[in-house]
Amino acid sequence: MKQIVQSARTGELQILDVPAPSPEPGQLLIQNHFSVMSPGTEKLAMDFAQKSLLSKARSRPDLVSQVLKKVKQEGPLPTYRTVVNRLDSPQPLGYSSAGRVIAVGEGIDDFAVGDRVACAGAGYANHAELITVPENLVARIPDELEMEQAAFSTLGAIALQGIRVADPSLGEIVVVVGLGLIGQLAVQLLKANGCRVLGVDIDQNRIDQALDQGAEWGAKPEALQEGWRNSVTGGYGVDFALITASSDTSAPIELAANLCRPKARVVVVGAMPLSLDRRTFYEKELELRLSMSYGPGRYDRRYEELGLDYPLPYVRWTENRNLQTFLHLAEKGSIQPNALDVETVNFDEAKEAYDRLAQGQRKSLAVLFRYDESPDFTRTVQLKKSSGRPASNQDLGLAFVGAGNYAKAVLLPALSGQSGIRRVSLVTATGPSAHRTAERFDFERYGTDIDDAILSEDVDLVFIATRHHLHARQASLALNAGKAVWLEKPIGMNPSEVLAVCEAAKKSPLMVGYNRRFSSHSRNIQKIFEGRTEPMNIQYLISAGPTPRGTWVTDQNEGGGRIVGEMCHFIDLCSFFIQSMPIRVYAQANSRDLESDDSVQAIISYADGSTATLSYLTQSHAQLPKERFSVSAEGKTAICDNFKQTQIIGSKDFKQLNQDKGQTTAIKEFILALRKGQGSPFELSDLISTSEVTFAIARSITTHSAVSIGESQ
Numbered sequence: 001m002k003q004i005v006q007s008a009r010t011g012e013l014q015i016l017d018v019p020a021p022s023p024e025p026g027q028l029l030i031q032n033h034f035s036v037m038s039p040g041t042e043k044l045a046m047d048f049a050q051k052s053l054l055s056k057a058r059s060r061p062d063l064v065s066q067v068l069k070k071v072k073q074e075g076p077l078p079t080y081r082t083v084v085n086r087l088d089s090p091q092p093l094g095y096s097s098a099g100r101v102i103a104v105g106e107g108i109d110d111f112a113v114g115d116r117v118a119c120a121g122a123g124y125a126n127h128a129e130l131i132t133v134p135e136n137l138v139a140r141i142p143d144e145l146e147m148e149q150a151a152f153s154t155l156g157a158i159a160l161q162g163i164r165v166a167d168p169s170l171g172e173i174v175v176v177v178g179l180g181l182i183g184q185l186a187v188q189l190l191k192a193n194g195c196r197v198l199g200v201d202i203d204q205n206r207i208d209q210a211l212d213q214g215a216e217w218g219a220k221p222e223a224l225q226e227g228w229r230n231s232v233t234g235g236y237g238v239d240f241a242l243i244t245a246s247s248d249t250s251a252p253i254e255l256a257a258n259l260c261r262p263k264a265r266v267v268v269v270g271a272m273p274l275s276l277d278r279r280t281f282y283e284k285e286l287e288l289r290l291s292m293s294y295g296p297g298r299y300d301r302r303y304e305e306l307g308l309d310y311p312l313p314y315v316r317w318t319e320n321r322n323l324q325t326f327l328h329l330a331e332k333g334s335i336q337p338n339a340l341d342v343e344t345v346n347f348d349e350a351k352e353a354y355d356r357l358a359q360g361q362r363k364s365l366a367v368l369f370r371y372d373e374s375p376d377f378t379r380t381v382q383l384k385k386s387s388g389r390p391a392s393n394q395d396l397g398l399a400f401v402g403a404g405n406y407a408k409a410v411l412l413p414a415l416s417g418q419s420g421i422r423r424v425s426l427v428t429a430t431g432p433s434a435h436r437t438a439e440r441f442d443f444e445r446y447g448t449d450i451d452d453a454i455l456s457e458d459v460d461l462v463f464i465a466t467r468h469h470l471h472a473r474q475a476s477l478a479l480n481a482g483k484a485v486w487l488e489k490p491i492g493m494n495p496s497e498v499l500a501v502c503e504a505a506k507k508s509p510l511m512v513g514y515n516r517r518f519s520s521h522s523r524n525i526q527k528i529f530e531g532r533t534e535p536m537n538i539q540y541l542i543s544a545g546p547t548p549r550g551t552w553v554t555d556q557n558e559g560g561g562r563i564v565g566e567m568c569h570f571i572d573l574c575s576f577f578i579q580s581m582p583i584r585v586y587a588q589a590n591s592r593d594l595e596s597d598d599s600v601q602a603i604i605s606y607a608d609g610s611t612a613t614l615s616y617l618t619q620s621h622a623q624l625p626k627e628r629f630s631v632s633a634e635g636k637t638a639i640c641d642n643f644k645q646t647q648i649i650g651s652k653d654f655k656q657l658n659q660d661k662g663q664t665t666a667i668k669e670f671i672l673a674l675r676k677g678q679g680s681p682f683e684l685s686d687l688i689s690t691s692e693v694t695f696a697i698a699r700s701i702t703t704h705s706a707v708s709i710g711e712s713q
Helices: 039-049 053-059 061-074 076-088 153-166 181-192 204-213 226-233 251-259 278-284 319-332 347-358 405-416 431-440 450-455 468-480 495-504 520-528 561-565 567-578 663-675 684-703
Strands: 002-007 013-017 027-037 090-092 096-104 116-120 130-134 138-140 173-177 196-200 217-219 238-243 260-268 287-290 342-346 366-370 380-382 396-401 421-427 445-447 461-464 484-487 510-512 537-543 582-589 600-606 611-617 627-633 636-641 645-648
Touching: 002 347, 002 431, 013 347, 013 431, 027 116, 027 347, 061 076, 076 405, 090 431, 096 130, 096 153, 116 130, 116 153, 116 319, 138 319, 153 181, 153 238, 153 260, 153 287, 153 319, 173 181, 173 251, 181 196, 181 204, 181 238, 196 204, 196 226, 196 251, 204 217, 217 226, 238 251, 251 260, 251 278, 260 278, 342 347, 347 366, 396 405, 396 450, 396 663, 405 461, 405 663, 421 431, 421 450, 431 445, 450 468, 461 468, 468 484, 468 495, 484 663, 495 510, 495 684, 510 684, 520 567, 520 636, 520 645, 537 567, 561 567, 561 684, 567 600, 567 611, 567 627, 567 684, 582 684, 600 684
Parallel strands: 173 196, 173 238, 196 217, 238 260, 260 287, 342 366, 396 421, 396 461, 421 445, 461 484, 484 510, 537 611
Antiparallel strands: 002 013, 002 090, 027 096, 027 130, 027 366, 096 116, 116 138, 380 445, 537 627, 582 600, 600 611, 627 636, 636 645
8 A cells, every 4th residue: 555654864755655554453444535634734744854853952852851861871872773763763644534444443333344434643544545543533424525525524623622622602703813724624613603703824815715714804913903903892802812823933822812802712722832921911811721632532542542432421522522523514514624725636646745835835725635446455565585495594584573662773673683584574563664664674575464474484483572462462373383482571461371372382482572681781790699509689779760651551451561561571680690489479569550650669589588679660860770780699799780880899890881681692592592493591480480470569569468479360
């Protein structure tokens, strides 16, 4: 299928032939018929992408501070790779479209194949022939409404939400500042609501168009005279202002405030700095209100991705209900998107349309892309000719599943330096990501079909770096098919999943991404305590940072939370040092709600009398190393800071410029072991016990008591 994407590094646009997506549970697969290019929003994204790195940094000082912190914590090389990966990722464009349902994901009952639907959402309603969209971002198109008009529903919902925030009443006088696409739709909606509208813009053509849409007056900012205020509003000013302009300054807000009467409302829809003139707002007691894009539900992962709706009696107007309202108004003719100044072009010409926008040559208010009705549904694309598999060739055929930020910054670069492998297949959820990542890391083919990676005859080794809830199923499938597997942590979301994977691992080697035991720091420390006969004590401090909100990581069904998803790393390293089986766990959390604060203190007891204390903190000082641990036994102590510096008390320190968490060594040793027929460096019993400790920590928190390993099930 075809999709237009933009380079975040250079701003370059490309129409790519990429694999077709497949709907996940809760999603619909939709064949786009039309999508709308919104010049204001998309021009902002284009302008940012085309800036130099220095200009990008100046415009986002918050990101610069994050980069500097990462350099201090991890070193220049890991930081450089992370930044490059983010800039190298192709960015999908578009967020408002209309088409027809061609497949329905698991768990959806309200839509069927063949339904005509309007779609919303950046990253979902893309400019592409085929898209996958969550259920709450899809609305059925009324029978009498043409798809061309329905494609504007997201833009209409943005305008509609701004008006809802303004809370207009019949007969009020309103000024709309900024008469682009959303501003023109707002004029129509306000007229339908019984308001009298003044349209303000710096472009006379846009003013004339607003008058055609129903505005009673229109003017450029400098042309507005006091006579207008006196003749229309009795000298008071407008009842509220709706700002749909985008600006680098707060000039539109200042203009709106000056046009308002005392105690009026100023509603900001467009993107601009909020540098307010306090005197104007103070003297008039103006009320500033901000509109949240399409409406309630926006930026809420549970609503947008998981399909959890807000109850209508308590939240009357959500994103989806705003979409439905706009479609209904358009069907009845109260709103007329087809009356706007819109240029319709075939999608093949999308790049030229964007080029005209970037060069300031676009004259129309919006561009409507029209799609071919026969897209390519291929889910696997051959990037280069396969080298085949000669009988004497001992190279391992590699498939890589899931290519998120960690995979592209760490795992794939580590693999690119290894000999003895052929990069056969790369699979991700989205076609553009698969395309760019496969090109960059020299894979033979790429796609969105996981069976191609796991079941193909030319694949011997499968790397799985997908979201946590997929790990057990995908790893079991690959292991049962006779493939060796590198599985990123965790192994599974519950004890039964872990046991199922480990049972399948009896048929083929399993390596789990517990990389810290392969670090040069860890191995140096291990040598110090070789041959010990007395118990060991480990104090492990993890400054994890604030619990991330609204992400899949803390979702108990998808990510399992950071105890299951991250603490397993530290547990495995402690067991590596102690070389004894954990037998008991006691843990206590700071909060009852681990999704808001997952700070945890855990004490692990081992069969040889050793103990490990893990302090997983979310509220520690930001300058602390993310990981610091001390290992003590028999009068010896080693202290490691962030896998960059290890202090051996009474001996020479071990320092490195870049952090070494052991990923490259782990990958190298696993591949070498496979080529020699030696299997995995991990014993299955060790993998099972590490997972059992994470589940025991969770159970100890809820029961407020110690848990013996094996009882956590």
